[in-house]
Structure formats: structure tokens, C-alpha cells
Amino acid sequence: MQGNIMSILAFANTVAAHGYVSSPPARQVGNASVAACGQSVVNNIKADNTSHVEGLPELAANDNGYNSTLCNLWQCRGIQYADNLANVQKYTPGQVVNLKVKLTIPHTGNANVSVVDTRTNKILGKPLISWAEGYADEKAFYGGTTPKGQIDFNVTIPSDLGNACTDGGSCILQWWWYGTGARQSYESCVDFTVTTI
Template identity: 60%
Template structure:
């Protein structure tokens, strides 16, 4: 019986998730994402909300509902503010924000957390808020249950000066970005927020 279960467990592991912000509430797919990115992209993200970006451009290009002017798959995996308007966080300059990430399949690489202007897809503020230049989500640490706690539960500080940006809901996101170098896969998850 065990020999029959092991192949099933291995199959489930390859088909399941990789990584996603679990708190605060990240952007999720919905009708606004379907209208911008097409049903194929949203169906793929809905099946695995923590999967990588690679592969989504091909799905989008084949979907008549995809609107290149409205769907940037390399920003929050194309997920739209309209689907997350009820989950906008309010932060103050200098506030420390706790972020929790769920990692389920590791791919060692680099990661960062940044504030991104959603219109221009550019960083807001002086630099990323937090950077792991290498060694993020190392498989050896993960499977030995030794993943550093600061890779899945960390604080970022909202900069004092955001150049007048991030006062309007949907204008900015806190984006967690991770690139698994061996797997050559990109993972993104975004928190909508305003500064008040």
C-alpha cells in the first residue's frame, strides 16, 4: 500500500503550489482579472494561486479576452486591483508591516519586497524594502525544516517619503518577488495599500 501512495504523493507535490503572501491579504483573481487578462490566465492562477509567472504569457496570447494594455503579467501576475478593493491596507510612513509568506515547493534563488507604482511598474522609494540576494527558499534547508524564519515571516518599514505616491487605492502595491534560479521560475504576490 505504501508503495502505491508514494508515487501519488510525489505527483501531488509537483502539481501543487510554490509560494504566496499569506498575510496581509494579497491580490486574488476575480472578474476584473478576467476582463484584463482573459479567462485562461485566471483559470491557471485559480488552480494554483502560488504558481510561477512563466507560462502565463502564452496562455494570455491565445486568449481572446487578454488585453495587453490592461494586463501586466510581470506585475502581481496580472491580478487586478478591482478584485482586491475590499482588502486595501492603510499604513503610516515609518510603520513596520509584518508580512507572512507561505512556501510549499522551494527553488533556491533571490527575492525582494518592494513598493511598486502599478501604473508605471517602477519602484517607489529609494530601493527595495528587503532583499535576499541569494539563498532564498533553499531546497536543502526547506526539506530539513531549517528554512530561516525571516524568509517567511518578516517586517518591512514603509518609507517616510514616497514622493507623494501611494495615497490612492490601487496606485501602489507591496510586491513580494522571488526568482528560483535552478527552476528559472518567477513568483509574485502583492498587497494593496495606501499611506495616510
């Protein structure tokens, strides 16, 4: 009996929510994500829209619907741009964008928000904002003193992106958080385009 309880508690810990970008709208799963990543990955993300990336490859490996060419689990957890056409944000160079993050279970670590080129999965330039340590600190969270600047903050769209982000699906604002104790990564992706003035 004790073994069963421990198994249930361990499973509950792996599916509990941790955090996500609540504004602007971040990518959500849909039919394109099912077609690319398989139903198991999509079901996991639907059950917990903050599922950590490290838990997804094992699910994908056992799902015949997973297509590694179409579903990069290490970029937006594989969630497809095609499912999020209605959520593409339109920005201009130098525009200040407010992001809101919902933290539900803390894991102290580091985090950043960056512009990522989805074709290469590389950060364009430097992170727009970063926390080298102390992000989502457990003591602060449970004490009700999480710094507002970790959950409600502004970033500035770079002025030197050129044409890299003019087409929908080419760039994302990626919120990325690594809980060092839990050794788990969490991310949300906001699709956007940049229109030059």
C-alpha cells in the same frame, strides 16, 4: 505508457504550488481579472495561486479574452486592483508591517519586497528587504530549517513616498522571488495606501 507518465509528471511540476504572501491579504483574481486577462490566465491562477509568471504569456496568447493593455502579466500576474478593493491596507510613513509567506515547494534563489508604483511598474526607492541568494533553499526547506526571517518578517513603510501612494491602486508591496535553478518568478502583491500623519 512511459511517455504518458512523463507528460503527466511534467505537467504536475508546472502547476504545483510554490509560495505566496499569506498575510496581509494579497491580490486575488475576480471578475475584473477575467475581463482584462482572459479566463485561461484566471483559471491557471485559481488552480495554483502561486503560478509562476513565465507560464502565463503562452496561456494569454491563446485566449481571445486577454487584453494586453489592461493585463500586465509582469505586474501581480495581471491580477486586477478592482478585484481587491476590500483588501487595501492603510499604512503611515515609518509604520512597521509584518509579512508572512507560505512556501510550499522550494527553489533556491533570490527575493525581495519592494514598494512598486503600479502606473510605471517601477520600484520606488530601494527594496524594503532582500535576499541576494539562498532564499527558499531546498535543503533547508526539506530539512525543516528554513530561516524564519524568510517567511515571517517585517518591513518599514518608507517616509519619503510623498503623495505617490495616497490613492488606492497606485502602489503595491510586491513580494518577488526568482528561483534560479527553476528559472521561474513568483510574486504576490499587497495593495496599500499611505496616509501622512
